[in-house]
Amino acid sequence: MRGIAHDAVGVLSAIGGFVIGGLAAIGRMSKFAARALGHAVLPPYYPARLLEQILVIGYFSLPVVGLTALFIGSALVQQIYIGGSRFNAASTVPAVTVIGIVRELGPVLGGLMVAGRVSSAMAAELGTMRVTEQIDALATLRTDPYRYLIAPRLVAAVLVMPILVLVANIVGVLGGFLLATGRLGFNSANYLNTTMEYLKVEDVVSSMVKAAVFGFFIALMGCYHGFRSTGGAAGVGKATTNAVVSAFIMILLSNLVITVLVFGT
Amino acid sequence: MTEIPKIALKGLRKRFGSKQVLQGVDLNICAGESMVVIGGSGTGKSVMMKCILGLIAPDAGRIEVDGVDVTHLKGRALAAHQARFGMLFQGGALFDSLSVWRNVSFALDQSRKGADLRAAAIDNLARVGLGAEVADLRPSELSGGMQKRVALARAIAPRPEIVFFDEPTTGLDPIMADVINDLIVELVRDLKITALTITHDMASVRKVADRVAMLYAGRIVWHGPREGIDATGNPYVYQFVNGRAEGPIKMAVRGG
Ligand SMILES: Nc1ncnc2c1ncn2[C@@H]1O[C@H](COP(=O)(O)OP(=O)(O)OP(=O)(O)O)[C@@H](O)[C@H]1O
Ligand SMILES: [Mg+2]
Numbered sequence: 001m002r003g004i005a006h007d008a009v010g011v012l013s014a015i016g017g018f019v020i021g022g023l024a025a026i027g028r029m030s031k032f033a034a035r036a037l038g039h040a041v042l043p044p045y046y047p048a049r050l051l052e053q054i055l056v057i058g059y060f061s062l063p064v065v066g067l068t069a070l071f072i073g074s075a076l077v078q079q080i081y082i083g084g085s086r087f088n089a090a091s092t093v094p095a096v097t098v099i100g101i102v103r104e105l106g107p108v109l110g111g112l113m114v115a116g117r118v119s120s121a122m123a124a125e126l127g128t129m130r131v132t133e134q135i136d137a138l139a140t141l142r143t144d145p146y147r148y149l150i151a152p153r154l155v156a157a158v159l160v161m162p163i164l165v166l167v168a169n170i171v172g173v174l175g176g177f178l179l180a181t182g183r184l185g186f187n188s189a190n191y192l193n194t195t196m197e198y199l200k201v202e203d204v205v206s207s208m209v210k211a212a213v214f215g216f217f218i219a220l221m222g223c224y225h226g227f228r229s230t231g232g233a234a235g236v237g238k239a240t241t242n243a244v245v246s247a248f249i250m251i252l253l254s255n256l257v258i259t260v261l262v263f264g265t
Numbered sequence: 266m267t268e269i270p271k272i273a274l275k276g277l278r279k280r281f282g283s284k285q286v287l288q289g290v291d292l293n294i295c296a297g298e299s300m301v302v303i304g305g306s307g308t309g310k311s312v313m314m315k316c317i318l319g320l321i322a323p324d325a326g327r328i329e330v331d332g333v334d335v336t337h338l339k340g341r342a343l344a345a346h347q348a349r350f351g352m353l354f355q356g357g358a359l360f361d362s363l364s365v366w367r368n369v370s371f372a373l374d375q376s377r378k379g380a381d382l383r384a385a386a387i388d389n390l391a392r393v394g395l396g397a398e399v400a401d402l403r404p405s406e407l408s409g410g411m412q413k414r415v416a417l418a419r420a421i422a423p424r425p426e427i428v429f430f431d432e433p434t435t436g437l438d439p440i441m442a443d444v445i446n447d448l449i450v451e452l453v454r455d456l457k458i459t460a461l462t463i464t465h466d467m468a469s470v471r472k473v474a475d476r477v478a479m480l481y482a483g484r485i486v487w488h489g490p491r492e493g494i495d496a497t498g499n500p501y502v503y504q505f506v507n508g509r510a511e512g513p514i515k516m517a518v519r520g521g
Contacts, residue, residue, distance in 0.1 A: 129360075136320045137358035141372040142348050142423070 053156035073175030122222025161215030288483030
């Protein structure tokens with residue numbers, strides 16, 4: 001019995017340690033985000049840095065986001081068609097597809113793909129700058145690192161993600177449309193009409209809100225882990241992994257929260 | 266010696282984890298003088314510099330510049346403090362995404378015209394013996410010694426009143442090392458800057474130092490005028506200056 005009690009205490013203290021560690025990390029991240037955002041609104045601004053980040057995050061993510069949406073949209077239509085046919089409800093395909101894509105798959109998959117590309121790249125770049133003392137050098141060269149490095153990344157990601165997700169939504173629906181009309185015998189005019197009929201403004205708005213929130217977490221996790229990395233190349237590698245994993249978790253978690261808040265009542 | 270020192274360190278302490286690096290550093294640097302700090306690898310020389318610059322927060326002690334406490338500055342006050350310094354980092358710390366001239370002109374007023382900034386950068390490159398042909402290269406396209414000189418040009422470009430040189434001559438050939446030493450002497454003499462140099466290079470010490478201090482085991486164990494390093498009976502200084510394996514300084518060869 002004592003052994004069990006002892007184990008239980010050990011497990012509890014391990015869980016307690018984990019929770020406290022997690023809370024401390026959340027505290028540090030919030031402080032980091034607050035500092036970066038505070039600096040994003042006050043001058044001096046770095047418009048050239050912002051444009052550069054918009055290009056890096058937005059433009060160069062278009063192919064990967066577009067392809068993902070195209071493939072998932074088509075696969076989704078195929079599965080909904082198979083499922084729907086069992087209940088003689090194949091006519092629901094366009095409506096279910098557009099709602100599924102715009103409300104969930106477009107933003108979530110778009111967010112995950114961009115996180116894979118961008119959070120890791122940011123963490124690697126800032127981490128290398130940290131371990132080679134370039135971030136320290138900024139401070140001695142009359143430049144605030146938060147303003148110069150972090151703020152443009154956060155702002156660019158929040159601005160650009162809604163556009164990327166909009167593209168993902170359109171391409172995803174289009175992919176479904178192509179499969180439905182080309183393989184499953186749907187009438188193209190009917191398909192498009194039903195799609196537009198079931199698409200509500202609140203679906204699009206929630207999709208864009210999610211995208212902006214995901215963009216924030218993508219940049220925040222990349223910057224936070226890169227900025228804090230220590231210990232040479234291995235440290236930068238660890239920061240990169242942590243950035244991607246934590247960005248994924250924050251995207252999935254905040255998606256759930258927004259979905260429940262917007263659609264759950 | 267009633268004059269207020271430009272920089273005064275009082276009982277400065279810093280530790281990382283269980284490793285006590287600075288154990289109460291006391292050091293005064295007078296305005297317009299060139300102070301050189303010597304000491305073995307890993308004794309905390311770079312950490313001491315970064316504490317003064319506000320890049321690392323010390324655990325205890327005071328840092329004063331012109332008699333004003335600058336130990337725990339934040340925000341704008343910290344930025345204003347840092348703007349008084351130029352720093353040559355040990356590894357150069359050049360921005361590898363920017364061209365050489367963008368690096369050198371980084372701390373200059375960015376609202377100036379591009380051509381103007383570029384010209385200013387080329388002037389500063391000339392000071393460290395580099396020609397205009399390197400201006401458009403990337404730092405990664407330069408040799409280690411050239412990177413060091415570009416970093417030096419960048420540190421002095423905004424004409425700061427205090428300049429820190431962290432191992433300015435390591436990795437340079439003896440002739441270029443001498444050029445850099447001359448440059449430091451010139452900066453102190455002509456621009457009336459206060460200089461703090463960290464080095465292992467005794468030729469450098471003899472050339473640039475007005476005064477020398479030796480850091481060992483987290484404390485300043487000796488300080489005095491340049492001529493003093495050869496005359497002192499201090500066993501630490503004697504061992505370091507003459508590069509002897511035997512003596513009070515024990516090197517951890519196997520990372521012990
Ligand atoms: N950010 C840091 N985190 C943890 N430890 C650090 C950090 N910076 C320095 N140290 C440790 O502090 C000690 C002193 O480092 P420092 O870079 O000041 O040495 P140094 O005297 O400049 O040596 P060198 O002549 O080789 O440059 C080292 O043991 C180093 O491992
Ligand atoms: Mg050092």
